[in-house]
Amino acid sequence: MTTPAIPEGVKRCSTRQFTLWLAVVGAVLLWGVYAMFLIWYKGLNQTGMNDAYGFALWIWADLAVIALGGGAFFSGFLTYIIGKKELKSIINYAVIIGFICYSSALLILALDIGQPLRGWFIFWHANVHSMLTEVAFCLSCYFAVLTIEFIPLVLENPKLDRIPFLHHLSHNMHEVMAVFAATGVFLSFFHQGSLGGVAGVLYGRPFAFREGLLIWPWTFFLFTWSAAAVGPCFTMLVTWLTEKITQKKLVRPEAFELLAKISGWMLLTYMIAKIADTWYWAAVTAPARGFSLMEFYSNNPIYGIWILIAELVICGIVPALILITPKWRENKNLLVTAAILAVLGVCINRWVMVLQVMAAPLLPFQDWYMYMPTWQEVATTILPVAYGAILISLAYRYLPVFPHEKELNPGQ
């Protein structure tokens, strides 16, 4: 008898159904791949970017996806370093989501640069003063770490596990995983921070610029903190979605409960820091450069003060309060709502720190700069979503992602 490809003791949909699903998502993926080809072949003129919008949709997608992928490092930190055993139930999935997020980020970066074939100059001719250099180094190292964290899981596929070499490899990797997890946490802390630094150091852009600590602007810390706070929300959200789709319980409730609680407190403290930062920026940093707060939020078709309220209150304080309140977070609907809001909040934050930065005029005689992505940009931004869906489907189908799936779904 041949070894089944599907992990033992769990039930998966029929191959037909699975193929059909793959075909649908695959079509979306191909659309993205076609756009990707156009961009590489014809150049960045295929995008809606311009000289004012040097950074646009992709950089936002990058920052957002990395922030959301922060669930991996923060869960890893909680599991391996703090030793929160409850999270074993979800850590594999967190790593996969992180892997998807980070590989997507790298792909988008490769699309985003005008000379992809020279991309390696960032390592070879590295400028240590540049936040982007820091991002590139930490990002690629951390991606390597995630890959290393992901490989043993892949090797646990029953078919692969039968091959002795791979079996031992997997075993050895498991043993050193804590070291990698720790490295990952460290790297992650820095690149999340340097991504925040990317905008925060722009002292020519009063909308983005922040004072800070030594060489690090406050956004450096705020980005790390917000990624740690919201990353787990995203992990929970994706897990919840997977449960809905598969109509199974996959993760122990304690894992959810703990992640939600920690997320909540992280988010609340983050919001306090973020509000303090915003207040200082609005009251001191910007006025010293001749800007009043409302100048950043008026005379243009989209960027109204609503965006600040949405980010800080509706998608910040509100989810934080829900998550720290045990009664509320025990309600799955409220919990999911809070997670969605928190995810939106961090996405708005990253959007503002990329696109609104580019949009705000600097000289009094300039107008707001507006930008509209082309379908090529949209397609390549959706591409990672399709890719993620496929990878998750494959992983879920063929790998023992959820160690407690069997126990949680006894009937099957």
Next chain:
Amino acid sequence: MKIDRRCFLSLVIGGAVGTTLTPVPWKLTDDIAIWTQNWSWTPEPEDGPSKFVKSVCTQCSGGCGIIARTIGNRAIKIEGQPDHPVNNGSLCPKAISATQHLYGPSRIQGPMKRAGERGQGKWEKISWDEAISTVTEKLAELRTRGKPHSVACISDTDRNSVAYLLDRFLRAYGSPNFIRTPSSADAQELALYLSFGRQGTIGYDFKQSDFILSFGCALMDGCDAAGQMMSAFGDMDKKTRLVQIEARLSDTAAKASQWVAAKPGTETDLALGLGHVMVRDGLYDKAFIDSHGFAFEDREDEAGNAYPGYRSLVRDYSPEKVAKTTGLPEKTIESLARAFARARRPVAVTGFSNPAAASVNQALAVFALNALAGNFQKPGGVFVIDEPDYLSWTEMKIDKTASAGNQQARIDGAGTKRFAHTRYLPNRLPEAINSSQGDSPVQALLVAGGNPLYTLADPQSAKKAFEKIPFIVSFSTFMDETAEQADLLLPHPHFLECYQDVPTPAGMAKTVISLARPVVKPVYDTRHTGDVIIETAKNLGGFIENAFPWKNHEDFLKKTLSDQWETLEKQGYWTDDSSRDNSLEKLFRTSSQRFEFLPRAGFETQGSENPKSKVQTVSLPGDVNELPLVLVPYSTIRISGGAVANTPFMTKTVDANVIAQQDVFVEINPETASEYGLSQGDKATLKTPAGNAKVRVNLFEGIMPGLVAMPAGLGRTGFSDYIAGKGVNVYGLIAPAADPASGLNAAWGARAAIGKA
């Protein structure tokens, strides 16, 4: 096989290190990166010995000295010639980017004859021999048919050696129909002739003047003398007052110390109003007028007819009255007149403006202000420069056919009794052809240096007229709108490839002749128009051949410029200060030997009516209720409306609220725009009696409410894809209107309506 941790780690690390130690990945990545740095489709300009050649720009009549940088036989860059007396190193963007035209897709690369229908764009390459013999045969045939006068020639100048050879050719051949395309200089030169009795140009001593009163001159907006004017402005003491009278805040107005926003078309009234105040208050140079003025006071002629003088003429132009016509406060008129009169070296300037404002009366009214200030032939004032004399006629005998042809009336009506002193009336040419019964009065047309199908007012009717002309030859360097409709193309070299003399440009206060010379060897199979004329003359034989005893154009130039040739070769220009002679004794060559405030020559041609009736301004046709607005053209130095289209580089400098993709923006005051429900960037339809156009609107506070301003120089079909197809030709929307005094086109605008599209 069992793998322990150590084995595992060394495997991973060893593998990684091992691969990286081989040169393969490094070499590959490096090669790929190097490849991106040397894409074969990114050109690598060839280096070589560098030279700097002095020459002159001939792309408008400005006559600016240039220095061309070459590398081998490549022209790399055009810079200003710092010691050139015209421009002192200043150039307009057209000269700086001239190499784009030299090497660009607009060039006609060799002689060609039409292969398809006219205007279809199908051409067949031919040899120069075939081209020239085609012309010769056609001309010979018309002569044998006794119709030499049906040959006309259009040129954009009548003052350089090519124009001279063309004109001489026509006379030897037997046609009086040498026509110069319209120019802002037309009215000035005519007014100069009438009031001074001299043929020539007017020089203004801007650099030494302390008060410059400009009647709408586009001094900084790309006038005929852009290099000269900008150089003068750059050198101007900041205490010099420049006052700009114009309804739109042009770049000249923006640089002026004072912007006087008078209604368009009322400059003559304003000039007379300023005269009123100066006369009324006795603020004028009595000594000058006593000894050199004519018709300042009322007078009687020998027959006892009474004529009013300037004094009584301006009596009707009280500030109160002029305030109403111009829309200016009375106070402004009073103070402007006093400031002008009290300045130490004031000068009033007209011309350098749209030829549409070709009102001789406006020119005369402004000259009168200079006369009141007594500033002729004085530092900071007005100087008269005679026509160039180096091209003086050498003896030439003509045959009977030629002399019979030359006796015929000009087709454009210039020089007839009605327009006795006007030399050329190009805008009347289409009308003359279109209204003729049967055959076109023009049987062959040589276009050498002008682009009438684009630059004549109402190009549509010009095109209709051209369709009736059986034989059209274009000597154009570029595939312009006229060349597109021609039968035969005999391309003239680019100005960086050949010799060309450039006479004193308008505005210069002393005589300066410059020489353009070959900076590079001809890029394409072109031939100098002068050479073609001489060769055609030789082919025609007889008296015509004898009239051209020169080997070629260069030989002609060297001989005719023999005294100055050496200097011209060495420094690129030759100057003569005699025109700066400050004696007034021989200045005026009118019949009165004085400056004529109201020139006799002017109204003798039109009978002895009351001269007051002659101070008419051209009023615009059309129903005010239906067309409540007024469209005016404006020029911008970044777009070329006239001689030689703008280069791609110039178009590149134009702001996005002037041209966006295919659309041209019209400027309109926000107040007027809101009356018509228009906001910034809206698409709109503009309507005038001459036609409709799709435009977009640019709201601009600096334009008088009720006006719509459109840049000149757009809506081309010729040249290349980099120039054609952008916006509309504003002159296609402005029907010509004749100046009653001269017949020149003096339509300064058109009634218009605008509505959201």
Next chain:
Amino acid sequence: MAQQPQHTKTKRYGMVIDLDKCTGCGACMVACYAENNVPFRQDDSDKMRSLNWIRVMKVDNGKAFPDTEVCYIPMPCMQCDGQHMQGHSPCVSVCPAVATDYDYPTGIVSQIYTRCFGCRYCMAACPYHARKFNWWDPKWPADMEKYLNPDVSARMRGVVEKCSFCYHRYQKARDKAYVEGRDELHEDEYQTACTQACPTNAITFGDLYNPEHAVHSLSRSKNAFRLLERLNTNPKVYYLSSKSWVRRVADNYLEGENPEQVAKARKAAATH
């Protein structure tokens, strides 16, 4: 301001543009295109994607007809010295690949096209929009490649470019001086293409440290100011204008602030 000893080899090349003299003619732009092989397109009207190393902005005083005034502001790269004048230019400090750098001997911010990999971080950092991206492969139709200047390399698609203060002209002048055994360049030996082309002489160029160069005193004159000075970018391009409204649109001011006051406070702070 860091005190700079005279007669050292360190220069601080800068520009002073007299806005009272600038007519907005665009000659500087065109001269720069021609000198620096800047490409062009059939439709270059999308100004947000048009390669220009110097742009001439048209600004107005916001008043209604006939009290309207306009002023042109030519904007090359400001060659920012950055805070504390240590070459910490907004763009240089962010470039991850050192494809743009601060040249200490001249103060000129360089751009290496063959090193740039087109991440555009420098564009995001530059508050003057002085940096331009090559969205397309450059093309010179017909025989136009013939006019390209061999002193300046043509750029390829996907990289950033900007005003270099015509650095190749500096190199040529320096080489010539070296051959002639001189250390110092004369003021007129090194002039940028736009300075040379400006028909009204609105632009003056030279070493801001050298009291014999015109820019030295011009940049210190009463009417001198820089764009967005409050951002501490420390540009080496100065402007002159006799009009106070022009000065006001050159930077941002809160209600109740006035440019003179803010400038005075900044000067006072700098001397402490």
